[in-house]
Structure formats: C-alpha cells, structure tokens
Amino acid sequence: MRKPYIAGNWKMNMTPSAGAAFAHDLAEAAKKAGADVKMMVAPPFVTIPAVVEALKGTGIIVAAQNMNDHKSGAYTGEVAPDMLKDLGVNTVILGHSERRSYYKESDEFINKKVLLAIEEGMDVVLCVGETLEERESGKLEEVLSTQLSGDLKDVKAEDMCHITIAYEPVWAIGTGKTATPEDADSAHAFIRSFVAKMYSADIAENLIIQYGGSVNASNVKALMAKENIDGALVGGASLSVEKFLPIITFDK
Ligand code: PGA
Numbered sequence: 747m748r749k750p751y752i753a754g755n756w757k758m759n760m761t762p763s764a765g766a767a768f769a770h771d772l773a774e775a776a777k778k779a780g781a782d783v784k785m786m787v788a789p790p791f792v793t794i795p796a797v798v799e800a801l802k803g804t805g806i807i808v809a810a811q812n813m814n815d816h817k818s819g820a821y822t823g824e825v826a827p828d829m830l831k832d833l834g835v836n837t838v839i840l841g842h843s844e845r846r847s848y849y850k851e852s853d854e855f856i857n858k859k860v861l862l863a864i865e866e867g868m869d870v871v872l873c874v875g876e877t878l879e880e881r882e883s884g885k886l887e888e889v890l891s892t893q894l895s896g897d898l899k900d901v902k903a904e905d906m907c908h909i910t911i912a913y914e915p916v917w918a919i920g921t922g923k924t925a926t927p928e929d930a931d932s933a934h935a936f937i938r939s940f941v942a943k944m945y946s947a948d949i950a951e952n953l954i955i956q957y958g959g960s961v962n963a964s965n966v967k968a969l970m971a972k973e974n975i976d977g978a979l980v981g982g983a984s985l986s987v988e989k990f991l992p993i994i995t996f997d998k
Contacts, residue, residue, distance in 0.1 A: 754984025918959025
C-alpha cells in the first residue's frame, strides 16, 4: 500500500513570521480534522527555521525547495545540504519546472543534486513534466524518459526508497488548468513502467508518484481516486488553511 503523500510548495511566499503562524494554524486544523496522510510543507530557505519550530512534534515534514549541488565552498547565495540537515530538514524538492525554466537547470545538474542529497541521507521529491508544446507534439513519453533517466542516473536501487516523483505538467502549474485525472493517471502509469524498466517491478510498485499542477479542493478527490496517483504537490492552494485542509483531508 502506498500511503498518500500531500505536499505544499510555498514557492517564494511567506515571511518567517507569516510562515510560522500559518504552519501553526495548519497543524491545528489538520489534527482537528483527523488528517492521516503523509504531509509536507516546503517554505523558502529563510522561513524554514521558524516553520520547523512551529511544527515540532506534529509529524508534518518540513522540506526545502532546492539546494546546491556542492557540500560547501565559494558559491555565493547558495545553500548546502548540511545547512538544511542542521535545521532538521531531511527532504528536498529538486528539478521543479520553475528551476528548470527560469534558472536553466539541466537534467545533468539536477542529477548531481539528487546524488548529493542521497549521499547526505536525504529524501528527494523529484519533479518531472512536459510543456504544452511537447505534449501537443506527441513527445510526452520521450520527455519523461529523458528526465527520469537523466535525473536518476547512477541512483542505486537500494536508494530508490528515498525518491518520490512529482509529475507536474508545466502547462498546468499555476494556470488553473489541471490535467484530467485520466491524462494524469496515464502519465503516472508511464513513469511507473519506466521506473520498473530502470530498476524493478517491486521498486516501481512502491514508488510514490505525486501529481502537481493546479490541484485544489474540487479536483483532488478525482485525481487521488486514480490507481497511479499517490499524492499531490500543491502550490497556490497550499498557502491557506481554507484551501489546503480539504486537500489533505481528501479521503474524509
Ligand atoms: P500550483 O503549483 O499548484 O500553483 O499549480 C504546483 C507546483 O508548482 O508545485
């Protein structure tokens, strides 16, 4: 059984004080509602310490949205994995489409970060997904295969338990357009079969694959009802209790 894994990617929102107050309210609301999914929030770097403090003892995972591909050194403006671990952060989102497109992160570069995260004993939420142009020109499977084989290069089978995949079609992120549950499920099924070929049927069966891209209270149930959709990576709708609570309690 794959336990549902719902994550909130705060992107460049929430100051430390606003983030801590929101995290506190979210944890209270989740507890009251009896949410029993695996839950994660990913605040901006500077907001992480306040959120870690606010969520202590709640079981809600605090993750980073990115990290550097080196352990330390002269990389002005960057954050190393051991800095995150020192705060109690053991999960990192890598390869988000905003980092791929705005900051030109390549599969090779993302792969370096994935390997470093694993070396550092961290869990990774690895984002993959196609643009509208790629989907419309029939390149969905080609794009996903290239991303998965590039980003997971040299990741050993025994480390795949530290990897979650987030399928996020670029055209659905922040646009209000969601993939239909059927389209999302078929992309997830492709990802699972590709991972089965790269590794094994067993590893693919246990792999958590989140869907991301305009997930909200009204579409989450239909998406989560699909066989291959095991969770959600939520942007906009993760920024208020009112919008995020119905998502983390989709099964209630
Ligand atoms: P969205 O973002 O829910 O606002 O579309 C999802 C994401 O980028 O992870």
